[in-house]
Amino acid sequence: MNFLQLGMLLALPLAAVPVIIHLIHQQRHRTVKWAAMMFLLDAKRMNHGIDQLRQILILAMRVLALLFLIFAVSRPLVSGWLGLAMGGVPDTTLILLDRSASMEETDVTSGLSKRETAVRRVADALEKGVRSERIVLIDSALLQPVEIRHPGDLKNLPQTGPTATRANIPGLVQAAMDYAVAQKLGNAEIWLCSDLREGDWQPDNGAWESLRASARELPNLRWRLLTFPEGSPDNLGVQVEAVRRRELPGNAGAELLLDLEVRRQGQGPVGIPFGLVVNGVRTVSEIAVEGDRQKIRGLAVPVGRDRSEGWGMVELPADRNAMDDRAYFVFAPETARRSVIVAENENIAAPLLAALRARVEPGAVYEADFVLSSKVAEVDWDVAMLVVWQAPLPAADSLEAKHLIQFVQSGRSVLFFPPTGADANRLFGIGWEEWKAAAQEERQVGWWRTDADILANTGDGKALPFGELKVKRFRGVAGDGLILARSSDGAALVMRGDVSRGAAFFCGLSPDPAATSLASDGVAFFVLLHRLLQKGVNAGARSQQWEAGLDALADGTWERLGATEEALGPERGLRAGAYRSGERFRALNRPIEEGNPERLDSAELAALLAGFDYRVIEGRAGEGGALANEIWRSLVILMGLVLLAEAVLCMPPAPDPAKRRFESPA
Amino acid sequence: MAEPSQSSSHSFLDPEILGRLSTIPFDARRGMIGSVSGRHRSPVKGSSLEFAQYRKYVPGDDLRRMDWRAWGRSDRYYIKEFEADTNLRLCLVVDTSGSMNYQAGSIVKLEYARQLAGTLGFLAARQGDAVGLYCAAEGFQKEVPPKRGGAHLKVVLDELAAVKAAGTTGLVTALHEAAEKIKSRALVVIISDLFVEPETLKEAFQHLRFRKHDVAVFHLLEEREIRFDFDRPTRFVDLEGNAALVVDPSLAGRRYRDAMHRYLDEITGIVRDAGVDYHRVVVEEKYDEVLARFLLGRHTGLKTRR
Numbered sequence: 001m002n003f004l005q006l007g008m009l010l011a012l013p014l015a016a017v018p019v020i021i022h023l024i025h026q027q028r029h030r031t032v033k034w035a036a037m038m039f040l041l042d043a044k045r046m047n048h049g050i051d052q053l054r055q056i057l058i059l060a061m062r063v064l065a066l067l068f069l070i071f072a073v074s075r076p077l078v079s080g081w082l083g084l085a086m087g088g089v090p091d092t093t094l095i096l097l098d099r100s101a102s103m104e105e106t107d108v109t110s111g112l113s114k115r116e117t118a119v120r121r122v123a124d125a126l127e128k129g130v131r132s133e134r135i136v137l138i139d140s141a142l143l144q145p146v147e148i149r150h151p152g153d154l155k156n157l158p159q160t161g162p163t164a165t166r167a168n169i170p171g172l173v174q175a176a177m178d179y180a181v182a183q184k185l186g187n188a189e190i191w192l193c194s195d196l197r198e199g200d201w202q203p204d205n206g207a208w209e210s211l212r213a214s215a216r217e218l219p220n221l222r223w224r225l226l227t228f229p230e231g232s233p234d235n236l237g238v239q240v241e242a243v244r245r246r247e248l249p250g251n252a253g254a255e256l257l258l259d260l261e262v263r264r265q266g267q268g269p270v271g272i273p274f275g276l277v278v279n280g281v282r283t284v285s286e287i288a289v290e291g292d293r294q295k296i297r298g299l300a301v302p303v304g305r306d307r308s309e310g311w312g313m314v315e316l317p318a319d320r321n322a323m324d325d326r327a328y329f330v331f332a333p334e335t336a337r338r339s340v341i342v343a344e345n346e347n348i349a350a351p352l353l354a355a356l357r358a359r360v361e362p363g364a365v366y367e368a369d370f371v372l373s374s375k376v377a378e379v380d381w382d383v384a385m386l387v388v389w390q391a392p393l394p395a396a397d398s399l400e401a402k403h404l405i406q407f408v409q410s411g412r413s414v415l416f417f418p419p420t421g422a423d424a425n426r427l428f429g430i431g432w433e434e435w436k437a438a439a440q441e442e443r444q445v446g447w448w449r450t451d452a453d454i455l456a457n458t459g460d461g462k463a464l465p466f467g468e469l470k471v472k473r474f475r476g477v478a479g480d481g482l483i484l485a486r487s488s489d490g491a492a493l494v495m496r497g498d499v500s501r502g503a504a505f506f507c508g509l510s511p512d513p514a515a516t517s518l519a520s521d522g523v524a525f526f527v528l529l530h531r532l533l534q535k536g537v538n539a540g541a542r543s544q545q546w547e548a549g550l551d552a553l554a555d556g557t558w559e560r561l562g563a564t565e566e567a568l569g570p571e572r573g574l575r576a577g578a579y580r581s582g583e584r585f586r587a588l589n590r591p592i593e594e595g596n597p598e599r600l601d602s603a604e605l606a607a608l609l610a611g612f613d614y615r616v617i618e619g620r621a622g623e624g625g626a627l628a629n630e631i632w633r634s635l636v637i638l639m640g641l642v643l644l645a646e647a648v649l650c651m652p653p654a655p656d657p658a659k660r661r662f663e664s665p666a
Numbered sequence: 667m668a669e670p671s672q673s674s675s676h677s678f679l680d681p682e683i684l685g686r687l688s689t690i691p692f693d694a695r696r697g698m699i700g701s702v703s704g705r706h707r708s709p710v711k712g713s714s715l716e717f718a719q720y721r722k723y724v725p726g727d728d729l730r731r732m733d734w735r736a737w738g739r740s741d742r743y744y745i746k747e748f749e750a751d752t753n754l755r756l757c758l759v760v761d762t763s764g765s766m767n768y769q770a771g772s773i774v775k776l777e778y779a780r781q782l783a784g785t786l787g788f789l790a791a792r793q794g795d796a797v798g799l800y801c802a803a804e805g806f807q808k809e810v811p812p813k814r815g816g817a818h819l820k821v822v823l824d825e826l827a828a829v830k831a832a833g834t835t836g837l838v839t840a841l842h843e844a845a846e847k848i849k850s851r852a853l854v855v856i857i858s859d860l861f862v863e864p865e866t867l868k869e870a871f872q873h874l875r876f877r878k879h880d881v882a883v884f885h886l887l888e889e890r891e892i893r894f895d896f897d898r899p900t901r902f903v904d905l906e907g908n909a910a911l912v913v914d915p916s917l918a919g920r921r922y923r924d925a926m927h928r929y930l931d932e933i934t935g936i937v938r939d940a941g942v943d944y945h946r947v948v949v950e951e952k953y954d955e956v957l958a959r960f961l962l963g964r965h966t967g968l969k970t971r972r
């Protein structure tokens with residue numbers, strides 16, 4: 001609790017005035033010499049307890065009324081949740097801001113998004129009341145602590161602006177803890193503003209375990225969660241999953257084939273108008289959507305024969321979240337989709353080569369090279385779009401390790417399979433456990449992530465037959481990455497380690513037929529490889545469909561296509577848009593996971609934050625109330641109530657029938 | 667009978683009121699046993715003109731009282747008896763406890779009691795009755811046995827004028843002692859605020875009645891004592907001690923009035939049971955009106971009984 005007129009609290013002793021007056025009054029009673037004392041003593045004796053209680057209550061009411069008056073005049077500020085104030089003013093206030101695209105859901109009345117509302121409320125709270133010596137902002141897009149001089153600056157900082165990114169909340173929490181440890185914060189309050197999207201919070205992320213452990217070791221951090229769990233029932237979202245350019249037979253020109261995904265809240269068929277812009281030319285059409293998620297494959301958009309490259313975007317009617325109403329795409333002549341398989345022997349590499357050379361998309365060229373693990377130096381890292389590594393992990397300081405890390409940092413992927421021999425090295429913080437023979441049951445894959453990532457369900461919602469795999473032996477995956485699949489006894493089978501834009505995937509199931517049926521039951525295997533290859537294509541092709549992110553435009557001089565620049569510096573890569581740098585085209589969009597409307601409920605949140613000293617304040621987009629509200633009106637009302645109670649207590653009793661006129665019986 | 671002295675010490679007597687009240691006879695409700703002839707009935711048959719009854723002759727009776735006409739008619743001897751008239755012994759018991767110092771409006775209760783007692787004494791003496799005075803406060807403070815005559819009346823009035831109210835009440839003890847000390851039947855007039863336990867008062871009244879005394883009570887109260895209409899917290903100091911009590915009338919008033927009315931109801935029951943001539947007097951009322959009502963009530967009551 002804080003006070004705008006702190007000096008008025010000096011008047012607090014005035015609350016004792018009623019007691020003092022009462023005591024003085026007791027000494028200044030009119031004195032009457034009285035004969036009928038026996039009746040007075042009787043009355044006093046009978047009334048003693050009630051009389052005293054009533055007097056005490058009356059005095060208490062008067063004291064309370066004065067207290068409320070003084071407090072009201074001193075204009076106290078309390079947070080939306082009164083208990084927040086009990087911890088006193090912190091030395092440092094950290095603001096962790098979820099800048100994911102979903103935070104752009106906007107209140108129609110006020111025009112404020114959840115992100116803007118969060119920033120305003122926190123800024124107002126800090127400005128009006130709970131001011132600490134140091135205010136630090138860490139946003140989910142940059143993950144860099146920024147010290148704020150004045151809370152009001154929060155509203156205008158680029159670090160609090162909108163982005164088309166996905167938030168990494170575990171990373172954000174880790175950044176706050178790292179800062180707290182590095183700065184040796186004694187008494188800190190951390191405001192985490194988020195809409196609780198599961199995609200952002202990543203409840204399956206293995207980092208939460210260590211975060212919970214860290215939270216127990218940092219009991220001086222008080223976490224305040226300003227959440228915006230409210231969904232938007234009529235929201236529509238669109239994403240471009242893939243773009244292909246196809247020459248039409250004869251002189252018919254060329255066309256673009258778009259793979260789109262439209263998400264909406266609600267069921268039943270509905271026609272949704274959408275706009276399509278290709279190289280600045282806009283057309284309007286309508287798509288039929290059934291259910292809450294509609295995949296549109298191969299939406300043909302005619303382009304001129306001479307239009308071999310360019311950009312475009314798909315637009316849906318405006319709704320509460322403008323960020324997901326628009327998706328950009330770029331197109332350019334395709335280069336070969338080259339994969340490199342580094343394996344211990346050719347037998348293991350054979351099914352991999354077969355799968356990666358298979359032509360999936362018409363017109364695309366698929367190439368795959370096999371390199372023995374002993375000849376890694378032959379790998380052409382620049383042209384490869386996917387590296388499959390079935391060999392012992394290189395030492396962290398080796399040249400191979402550096403090549404692999406740079407490869408992943410460029411946005412492409414590496415898929416690691418377990419080596420046949422012992423391997424104690426770790427890369428990307430992940431390593432292999434020992435080989436483990438499967439028990440009697442051959443089906444060892446107990447769980448895998450079906451909503452997103454490389455093991456996600458197919459476009460028609462069917463799960464990959466990953467659980468059908470027959471497993472004779474496998475190697476568990478150990479590390480801090482995101483677990484994508486587990487064995488039936490709980491061991492991590494597939495794990496993802498994120499590095500910059502790319503990712504390293506570790507799969508504990510070997511394609512060796514002696515270990516698993518991964519190669520022979522090839523559906524899951526095939527899908528897995530081509531999804532990863534597609535990631536590499538996105539990162540390495542001339543036309544790239546990228547997720548917006550900090551380093552999305554860091555690898556060249558990129559020029560915005562079709563619009564003026566909205567941001568400068570590192571913020572550029574955080575916005576959706578189409579860009580060009582020389583021969584390369586790049587479309588930046590929000591991540592696919594941002595389309596997932598699932599949110600954490602309070603139980604899931606409590607499980608995730610077990611060990612954190614946290615409080616939740618639920619907010620709504622556009623909500624005007626500051627986190628710290630002036631409560632003098634409430635105090636005045638309370639004062640009125642107390643005075644009313646005092647008046648009731650002071651009221652003379654009902655007319656006394658015994659007070660009748662005296663009459664002599666004589 | 668000479669007029670009483672109108673010196674400043676007897677200022678509680680008002681000649682005009684005395685003159686007015688003298689026209690009303692001061693009667694006893696019951697037969698009195700006096701020392702001389704008077705205007706009051708006596709339980710002993712006497713020689714007044716008022717016929718009482720016939721009684722059979724027994725040897726030794728005065729033959730002058732034989733009714734010869736009755737003998738002529740019935741051939742039997744009857745003695746004709748007449749009422750005996752005797753004088754009244756008026757014993758004034760004045761409560762002089764500290765509570766009688768209560769200032770009731772413009773007058774102190776004791777002063778009011780003086781006016782009542784003095785006037786009654788004068789009226790009794792004027793018609794030849796004996797007057798005595800007992801002042802009750804923690805035992806008898808003053809005691810003047812009843813006697814006839816102007817000189818004795820002066821003594822009574824002087825004592826009455828000199829008496830002061832102080833100490834705790836000794837009314838009940840005084841009444842018991844008076845019941846024992848007053849040998850023959852008398853009219854005992856008690857003037858008091860009666861702020862004692864009703865139960866003890868009941869015993870005292872019964873004691874007096876057992877001794878065949880005609881008992882009359884002037885119960886002095888002030889309207890405020892009954893209504894307790896104080897409007898703000900007040901410190902009440904006991905007139906019979908130094909105890910003080912701060913009372914908020916808004917809190918304790920109702921219970922006070924309940925207690926007072928319960929007490930008055932009890933007193934009413936007691937005096938009714940004991941056959942006491944009870945007069946509740948609000949001291950704001952003029953004492954001559956109270957006395958006039960008292961005298962007339964006794965006189966008319968007596969005539970009715972006759």
